[in-house]
Amino acid sequence: MSIARMPPVKDADRSIVEAIRGGDPAAFRQLYELHFRRIHNFSMRRLGDPTEAEDVCQEVFEAVYSCLDRFEGKSDLVVWIYGITRNILNNRLRRRGGVRLMSLDDVPPEAAPLDLGPEPLAQARQVLGRVREAIERLPCEQRKILELRHGKRLNIRKIAQLTGRSEDAVKSSLYRARRTLAAQLPGKQLAL
Amino acid sequence: MSDRDTRTVRPVDARSGSQARHGARFWDAVEREIEALDAGDLALFLAADHLPIEPRASFRRGLRGHLQALCRARWSN
Numbered sequence: 282m283s284i285a286r287m288p289p290v291k292d293a294d295r296s297i298v299e300a301i302r303g304g305d306p307a308a309f310r311q312l313y314e315l316h317f318r319r320i321h322n323f324s325m326r327r328l329g330d331p332t333e334a335e336d337v338c339q340e341v342f343e344a345v346y347s348c349l350d351r352f353e354g355k356s357d358l359v360v361w362i363y364g365i366t367r368n369i370l371n372n373r374l375r376r377r378g379g380v381r382l383m384s385l386d387d388v389p390p391e392a393a394p395l396d397l398g399p400e401p402l403a404q405a406r407q408v409l410g411r412v413r414e415a416i417e418r419l420p421c422e423q424r425k426i427l428e429l430r431h432g433k434r435l436n437i438r439k440i441a442q443l444t445g446r447s448e449d450a451v452k453s454s455l456y457r458a459r460r461t462l463a464a465q466l467p468g469k470q471l472a473l
Numbered sequence: 474m475s476d477r478d479t480r481t482v483r484p485v486d487a488r489s490g491s492q493a494r495h496g497a498r499f500w501d502a503v504e505r506e507i508e509a510l511d512a513g514d515l516a517l518f519l520a521a522d523h524l525p526i527e528p529r530a531s532f533r534r535g536l537r538g539h540l541q542a543l544c545r546a547r548w549s550n
Contacts, residue, residue: 325524326526346543361503368503431511
């Protein structure tokens with residue numbers, strides 16, 4: 282089942298959302314501390330610019346907190362926040378007219394947190410390595426289309442033109458690639 | 474305090490003021506992002522707090538205070 286279509290609201294999500302709606306400052310801090318670094322670093326990796334990453338981070342949290350009553354529990358809370366983050370990033374990248382991805386190897390050494398031990402970094406590299414391996418195991422055509430869509434951020438029509446396939450065939454390849462990745466990647470732990 | 478912390482950046486209060494932009498089109502686009510969920514990208518998002526990138530401590534504190542004020546205003550009415 283797709284994580285986006287899971288019907289029940291997780292108890293933890295429901296309790297934290299209800300507590301924040303009830304004005305509980307501890308619940309607010311919990312949600313902020315749980316997601317701040319993730320949103321900031323994901324944005325930084327996408328944009329490669331600290332000031333822009335902070336802008337995105339602020340905009341995401343403003344959307345979350347000012348519109349929390351829009352959260353209906355159709356997806357996990359973290360997926361809802363991910364959707365907001367992606368939308369804001371996409372808008373910003375569209376205005377910028379391009380994408381600049383940073384790889385782990387491009388991160389300057391001075392950006393490393395003082396208290397980061399080898400274990401979290403190793404875990405992150407392991408997750409990223411698994412993502413890359415899973416993509417490399419895809420059939421050639423699916424991998425190529427996935428890279429054009431998510432690496433180059435091309436639209437379906439452009440990919441169809443480049444590959445000489447119909448738009449429906451491109452969409453079908455993307456669907457199959459995503460389904461294969463969902464079955465292999467760490468997100469599976471979240472019932473992807 | 475690090476160089477990044479003392480660097481000149483916009484304060485939280487001078488940033489986007491984005492609430493007005495979160496209309497129906499914004500939320501429709503969020504729904505589309507969730508519907509088209511990309512498992513690999515979500516995995517990167519979930520793992521991003523382990524990336525060796527350190528957010529500015531002053532920004533983290535400033536944004537927390539800004540949001541607390543937002544919440545108080547939002548749910549005290």
